[in-house]
Amino acid sequence: MTLVLEAAVLGILTGGVYALMASGLTLIFGVMRIINVGHGALVVLGAYLSFAASRALHIDPFVTLVITMPVMFLLGFGLQVVFIRPLKTDREALSVLVTYAIALGLEGILGYVFGANYVQLQAWYDTASFPIGDFRITYVYVFGFVLCLAILVVLFLILYRTTFGASIRATMLNRTAAQLIGIDVDRVSAVAFGIGMATAAAGGVVFGITTAFNPGSHYDLISRLLTIIVLGGLGSLRGAVIAALIMLVSEDITSVVISPVWASFVFFVILIVVLLVRPQGLYGVRVRERI
Amino acid sequence: MRTSLRGALLSVLAMVIAACGSTAPTAPAAPITIGVSVSQSGDFSGDGKALVQGYDLWAQDENAKGGLLGHKITMKYVDDTSSTQQVVSNYEGLITRDKVALVFGPFSSLLTIPASTVVARYGYAFPEPAGGGPHVFDRGLTNIFFVQPAAVEDNLVSYTKWLTGLSADQRPTSVAYATQDDPFTQPQVDKAKSLLEAAGIKTAYYRVYPAETTDFTPIALNVVHSQADAVILGTQLPDAVAFAKTFIQQHYNPKTLIETTGPDQGADFSNKLGTNTEGIMVPAGWTANAKAYGNDKFVSEFIAKYGGTAADISADAAEAYSVGQVVDEAATKANSIENAKLISSLHSGTYQTIQGPMAFDSSGKPQGGVGVYIEQWQNGAAIFVYPSSVAAAQPEYPKKPWS
Numbered sequence: 001m002t003l004v005l006e007a008a009v010l011g012i013l014t015g016g017v018y019a020l021m022a023s024g025l026t027l028i029f030g031v032m033r034i035i036n037v038g039h040g041a042l043v044v045l046g047a048y049l050s051f052a053a054s055r056a057l058h059i060d061p062f063v064t065l066v067i068t069m070p071v072m073f074l075l076g077f078g079l080q081v082v083f084i085r086p087l088k089t090d091r092e093a094l095s096v097l098v099t100y101a102i103a104l105g106l107e108g109i110l111g112y113v114f115g116a117n118y119v120q121l122q123a124w125y126d127t128a129s130f131p132i133g134d135f136r137i138t139y140v141y142v143f144g145f146v147l148c149l150a151i152l153v154v155l156f157l158i159l160y161r162t163t164f165g166a167s168i169r170a171t172m173l174n175r176t177a178a179q180l181i182g183i184d185v186d187r188v189s190a191v192a193f194g195i196g197m198a199t200a201a202a203g204g205v206v207f208g209i210t211t212a213f214n215p216g217s218h219y220d221l222i223s224r225l226l227t228i229i230v231l232g233g234l235g236s237l238r239g240a241v242i243a244a245l246i247m248l249v250s251e252d253i254t255s256v257v258i259s260p261v262w263a264s265f266v267f268f269v270i271l272i273v274v275l276l277v278r279p280q281g282l283y284g285v286r287v288r289e290r291i
Numbered sequence: 292m293r294t295s296l297r298g299a300l301l302s303v304l305a306m307v308i309a310a311c312g313s314t315a316p317t318a319p320a321a322p323i324t325i326g327v328s329v330s331q332s333g334d335f336s337g338d339g340k341a342l343v344q345g346y347d348l349w350a351q352d353e354n355a356k357g358g359l360l361g362h363k364i365t366m367k368y369v370d371d372t373s374s375t376q377q378v379v380s381n382y383e384g385l386i387t388r389d390k391v392a393l394v395f396g397p398f399s400s401l402l403t404i405p406a407s408t409v410v411a412r413y414g415y416a417f418p419e420p421a422g423g424g425p426h427v428f429d430r431g432l433t434n435i436f437f438v439q440p441a442a443v444e445d446n447l448v449s450y451t452k453w454l455t456g457l458s459a460d461q462r463p464t465s466v467a468y469a470t471q472d473d474p475f476t477q478p479q480v481d482k483a484k485s486l487l488e489a490a491g492i493k494t495a496y497y498r499v500y501p502a503e504t505t506d507f508t509p510i511a512l513n514v515v516h517s518q519a520d521a522v523i524l525g526t527q528l529p530d531a532v533a534f535a536k537t538f539i540q541q542h543y544n545p546k547t548l549i550e551t552t553g554p555d556q557g558a559d560f561s562n563k564l565g566t567n568t569e570g571i572m573v574p575a576g577w578t579a580n581a582k583a584y585g586n587d588k589f590v591s592e593f594i595a596k597y598g599g600t601a602a603d604i605s606a607d608a609a610e611a612y613s614v615g616q617v618v619d620e621a622a623t624k625a626n627s628i629e630n631a632k633l634i635s636s637l638h639s640g641t642y643q644t645i646q647g648p649m650a651f652d653s654s655g656k657p658q659g660g661v662g663v664y665i666e667q668w669q670n671g672a673a674i675f676v677y678p679s680s681v682a683a684a685q686p687e688y689p690k691k692p693w694s
Contacts, residue, residue, distance in 0.1 A: 002516075003512065003513070003516050006512060007509050007512065010508055010509065010512070014506065014508075107332060108332075111331070111332060111336070115340065116331060116332070116336030116337050116339060116340045117336075117337040117340065117559050118337055118528050118529055118532075118559065118563075119562075120532065120562075120563045122563075122565075126536065127536055127539040127540055127567070127693075128540070129540040129541065129542075135541075136540060136541050136542065138540045211505065211506075211529070211533070212528065212529040212532050212533070212563060213529075214336055214337060215332065215336070216332045216333045216334065216336050216372075216373070219333070220503060220505050221505075224505075248506075251506070251509075252506070252508075252509045255500075255509035255510060255513075256509045256510075256512060256513055259498060259499075259500075260498060260499075260500035260501065260504055260509065260510050261472075261499065261500065261501060263509075264501070
């Protein structure tokens with residue numbers, strides 16, 4: 001029983017990290033209707049930027065976010081303007097190709113700069129833990145979870161308490177209608193892409209402390225992140241959070257109780273059942289296309 | 292008269308040529324290209340980089356002494372992205388399009404198995420540094436030569452001998468096992484489990500996890516809860532580090548901990564665990580301070596070429612270098628670099644490498660060699676600790692507490 005409880009707590013804590021990583025992906029889809037399959041590579045880029053900054057400046061990996069989040073925001077803004085904005089027709093299909101090309105390009109650049117060997121961010125708290133009842137909780141997961149919570153709260157506040165957030169939500173609801181009422185959807189899209197990349201930087205730092213990674217680590221990441229936003233409902237921030245928690249808790253409990261071999265299977269059973277009942281995902285919106 | 296003068300000149304010329312015949316330089320043998328599919332991206336990219344280092348260093352040494360039987364060598368690498376499909380088309384392309392003279396093996400049994408089939412189809416020898424899983428050898432191919440001291444499933448045999456050789460009051464009573472479902476790691480762990488169970492050491496936990504697993508913590512928690520005296524893990528570098536970190540976080544310190552890969556990766560391993568590498572073991576056929584054939588030269592040249600220290604050298608690089616050594620000796624023995632003659636030559640005799648002497652059976656499995664040793668991290672360096680014939684120090688047992 002202790003082991004199950006421990007796995008559940010671990011699932012919630014790591015689920016928060018995945019929620020943060022997936023939030024940028026779902027936001028980008030919501031605003032631009034593009035599937036950013038390069039998002040995993042952007043998380044890995046964030047981890048590498050934190051790795052480089054913490055080594056060069058001898059600062060804590062979490063402190064590097066002061067540098068990496070603005071840098072990633074600007075980079076995201078630029079990527080959207082250069083690569084995504086020119087896509088005027090068939091955006092969803094073409095965006096897969098374009099963002100995959102971005103991922104491969106980033107993988108190549110990171111491999112050239114940092115090499116192919118696995119690296120990991122180091123901090124005093126990555127092996128430190130404190131007892132709760134019969135088990136121990138690791139500080140890094142708690143810190144990561146608190147960071148994710150804080151950033152997700154800020155993201156919710158931006159979306160639901162600011163005028164710009166209203167512009168984002170309007171663009172998510174109906175891009176054409178948003179344009180008609182005077183919203184600069186190109187600017188909204190570029191900023192949303194930048195925000196998505198800034199959250200990738202934040203997710204990347206926790207990922208980089210808890211996991212050894214190399215430039216090729218994005219393949220595993222993106223498959224998990226895409227699954228999360230499909231379960232949560234494409235474009236739904238709340239859905240991404242809930243789906244990430246469901247994924248990690250179900251996988252971790254299955255892993256300790258039954259076997260790691262069945263961990264992904266159990267999650268996919270949940271995914272299929274949810275999609276049978278709600279094809280749009282947990283919090284997705286049903287869209288009817290005119291043909 | 293004119294004719295006789297011309298005849299005389301020709302005669303003189305012929306005599307001059309004949310006189311010089313014994314000392315005139317012979318035309319150098321044509322340069323050759325050796326093709327390798329390496330993982331420059333994907334899961335095995337770290338190992339792929341080390342293979343390139345080892346192969347390149349061997350080619351440099353070989354060219355410095357005049358080439359492989361006089362053939363200057365150029366290495367050609369193509370990225371397989373750690374993919375079992377890509378590795379097949381890479382070797383197909385190297386052989387049919389690039390028409391390389393020889394091919395060397397990629398990293399891992401996973402890639403060696405599909406690659407060896409296509410290489411065999413073209414009659415090429417396939418000396419390889421890292422594909423030693425049982426399935427590599429059970430497909431009736433005769434062109435494979437696994438250049439490591441023992442077949443993969445025997446990698447932990449030395450370790451089990453050491454454990455069962457401990458006095459009854461010291462010997463662990465329970466062992467926890469966890470391994471990737473990988474053809475390199477699982478056979479080692481399974482064989483160790485059967486040997487230790489036969490010796491009366493009970494299994495406290497056994498799990499196989501998918502190779503694509505990224506979150507190892509739940510599996511590590513199971514191991515922690517087993518509270519086994521000994522832990523045997525079938526890992527690559529990322530999970531080797533992740534398991535150790537979870538054990539540290541959970542204040543679980545088994546008497547002995549061995550991981551199939553990871554601790555043999557030099558600084559790549561110690562950079563992530565710092566002083567907590569102390570006491571962690573790994574089966575290893577090579578170490579920087581081993582007194583095997585040409586090892587001192589390899590280590591000093593490696594440091595000169597790539598920098599760092601001896602502790603930074605990956606065993607993958609040493610295994611790749613050994614592939615070249617074996618091919619060089621086989622070519623000399625056969626007096627040919629033709630693949631058919633190399634295959635025939637490699638199936639007999641013993642070859643000296645920086646991992647020790649090597650010989651191969653009809654399926655390419657290493658035979659009658661030195662076996663695999665146990666290496667343990669002690670005071671910041673990985674050193675041989677078993678068997679005593681090669682040990683630089685006594686095994687540290689029980690393992691010291693985490694720092």
